[in-house]
Amino acid sequence: MSDERRLDVLRAIVQDYVETREPVGSRVLVERHSLGVSPATIRNDMAALEEFGFIAQPHTSAGRVPTDKGYRLFVDQIGAVKPLSAAEKRAIQMLLGDALDLDDVVERTVRLLAQLTHQVAVVQYPSLKRLSLRHLELVPLSAERLLVVIITDTGRVEQRNVETTTELDGNILAELRARLNVIAAGRRLEAVTPELEALPEQFAPAHQELVRAVAQQLTDTLRLDSEERIVMAGTANLARSDFDFTRTISPVLEALEEQVVLLKxxxxxxxDSIAVRIGSENKDEALSEASIVTSLYGSEEPSEGVGRLGVLGPTRMDYPGTMAAVRAVARYLSRILAS
Known part of the structure; x- marks a missing residue:
């Protein structure tokens, strides 16, 4: 038996099942696909695929459906992610092109991804630990109160208050601002922590308390768990796919509500530029009947990404189309953040 032909049969079964939601029989494969062999040969190939665990028969006398293992082989055999249509590309540009700020970009991105894939879309906010600093500003609010403004290369803005026991000195603030920007500008914030800790020693003892307080505020900001957060859209799409789950979708919805599950x-x-988890590959039991397609965004180099976006849905998913949409939106979001 030809391994290549067996793969062709598996591809046809996956495509038909995703499209129709009905178990696929050999007669349907002969009618819909030009496989170039007899129905008997196709039945033999299907029997072999079932023996190896790539397809299964849900009911006696029914056709076959892909298993998690079958979907995985199908996804692994996708040689190149197909490009989006011109209309889909225009939709991305129109919706994201005039976003006002980072929050607006993230909200628009997650809604767009849900619309393109008809699945639950998830976008992780850029993490401060993975971002580079564009500028640090120190703004006196009163004689003993200072506002520290952190502006990252993605446009994310964080503001922190610092209280002092001595009156603020404009000259010292100017020097501190300059030193902070020399240390951190263009570098990942997590990489500058040692230099921030050493910074107070570069000032006179009378001003070290202020410098230490500002440096501590910056390092504390990096440790905040609240910076790791996600935004979701399209949960109604999952509800409409209720019949794709053998059990209730309640565990999946509960897992989505627990953001720590998705962040983990x-x-x-x-x-990788595109990562796919299928059904039982997910360690969380609640997601054992779901698939997740994600991509890093924020850099041309995958390992340098500042966050991850993706979609979650039932294992009966249009994997090529979903992977194409996730990749395209991630790349466009990366370009927006870079500009």
């Missing part, structure tokens, strides 16, 4: 899952995904 994102952290476990491979540092």
């Amino acid at each position: 899952l994102f952290s476990e995904m491979a540092q």
Whole structure:
């Protein structure tokens, strides 16, 4: 039996099942696909695919459906992610092109991804630990109160208040601002922590308390768990796919509500341009009947990404189309943040 032909049969079964939601029989494969062999040969190929666990028969006398293992082989055989249509590319440009700020970009991105894929879309906010600094500003609010403004290369802005026990000195603030920007500008914030800790010693003892307070505020900001957050859209799409789950979708919805579950899952995904987790490959039991397609964004180099976006849906998913949409949106979002 030809391995290539067996793969052709599996591709046809996956494509038909995703499109129709009906188990696929040999007669349907002969009618819909030009496989170039007899129905008997196709039945033999299907029997072999079932023996190896790539397809299964849900009911006696029914056709076959892909298993998680079958979907994985199908996804792994996708040689190149197909490009989006011109209309889909225009939709991305129109919706994201005039976004006002980072929050607006993220909100628009997650809604767009849900519309393109008809799945639950998830976008992780750029993490401060993975971002580079564009500028640091120190703004006196009163004689003993200072506002520290952190502006990253993606446009993310964080503001922190610092209280002092001595009156603020404009000259010292100017020097501190300059030194901070020399240390951190253009570098990842997590990489500058040692230099921030050493910074107070570069000032006179009378001003070290202020410098230490500002440096501590910056390092504390990096440790905040709240910076790791996600935005979702399209949960109604999952509800409409209820019949694709053998059990209730309640565990999946509960997992989506627990953002820590998705954040942990994102952290476990491979540092690839496109990563796919299928059904039982997900360690969380609640997602054992779901698939997740994600991509890093924020850099041309996958390992340098500042966040991850993706979609979640049932294993009966249009993998080529979903992978194309996720990749295209991630690349466009990366260009927006870079500009």
